[in-house]
Amino acid sequence: SAVISQKPSRDICQRGTSLTIQCQVDSQVTMMFWYRQQPGQSLTLIATANQGSEATYESGFVIDKFPISRPNLTFSTLTVSNMSPEDSSIYLCSVGTPTNEKLFFGSGTQLSVL
Amino acid sequence: GEDVEQSLFLSVREGDSSVINCTYTDSSSTYLYWYKQEPGAGLQLLTYIFSNMDMKQDQRLTVLLNKKDKHLSLRIADTQTGDSAIYFCAEKGTGRRALTFGSGTRLQVQP
Numbered sequence: 001s002a003v004i005s006q007k008p009s010r011d012i013c014q015r016g017t018s019l020t021i022q023c024q025v026d027s028q029v030t031m032m033f034w035y036r037q038q039p040g041q042s043l044t045l046i047a048t049a050n051q052g053s054e055a056t057y058e059s060g061f062v063i064d065k066f067p068i069s070r071p072n073l074t075f076s077t078l079t080v081s082n083m084s085p086e087d088s089s090i091y092l093c094s095v096g097t098p099t100n101e102k103l104f105f106g107s108g109t110q111l112s113v114l
Numbered sequence: 115g116e117d118v119e120q121s122l123f124l125s126v127r128e129g130d131s132s133v134i135n136c137t138y139t140d141s142s143s144t145y146l147y148w149y150k151q152e153p154g155a156g157l158q159l160l161t162y163i164f165s166n167m168d169m170k171q172d173q174r175l176t177v178l179l180n181k182k183d184k185h186l187s188l189r190i191a192d193t194q195t196g197d198s199a200i201y202f203c204a205e206k207g208t209g210r211r212a213l214t215f216g217s218g219t220r221l222q223v224q225p
Contacts, residue, residue: 001159033212042202043157043215092156096211101145103206103213107156 002027006093006106013083013113020079021109023093028073031096034066037108038089046091049076083113116140118216120203125222132190134219136203139184143205146179147213148188151200160188160201190221198223 003026013019023032032049046066047055055068070076080087093106117139126132138146144165149157163170163177163186170177176189190197200220204213 031211042217045212048211100211102159104159105157
């Protein structure tokens, strides 16, 4: 399985600011995803991070609010922009095996917006 | 769209078996998964099953799949206090690269 390092593990931010979350994988992976887990809720896919091209966003998520970078096959960032308290969630990076049969998750970033 | 449903809570005594159930709607599901989330942690992949299988066993874990009824279950034998966590069911349909998750079942193991 891939080792996924996600930073920061938690942060408390002020309304209106932005936070960039980093995801580093110990091996090259094709598929990288970003998920959100709102308090007491399940996981919702935000977007697929594509290497060398723009991310593919799910319905309800837009690039201006959640810009994503994927400069290479081992690294991605997710920015939560112009934050509001409704953005308080756990944000999780996820990677797929080459056959995309299995999906592994980072330890998540617990974000609280005041 | 695709939907995955689970009961919210299950309480068992240490040493008993736990059975966590999940139903899904996507008839094109190719793989179905069980993840475990402990407090403050990410998701740990416990096991998964390909849709052409009925059962998969891995040590204390047994996964049963009824494709006709679109029902998946996870049985944990000899449940321990360390098994207390939230268990998520997830599915991946044909042509989709990401997973659809259920709402999670909180398993509480009483000593």
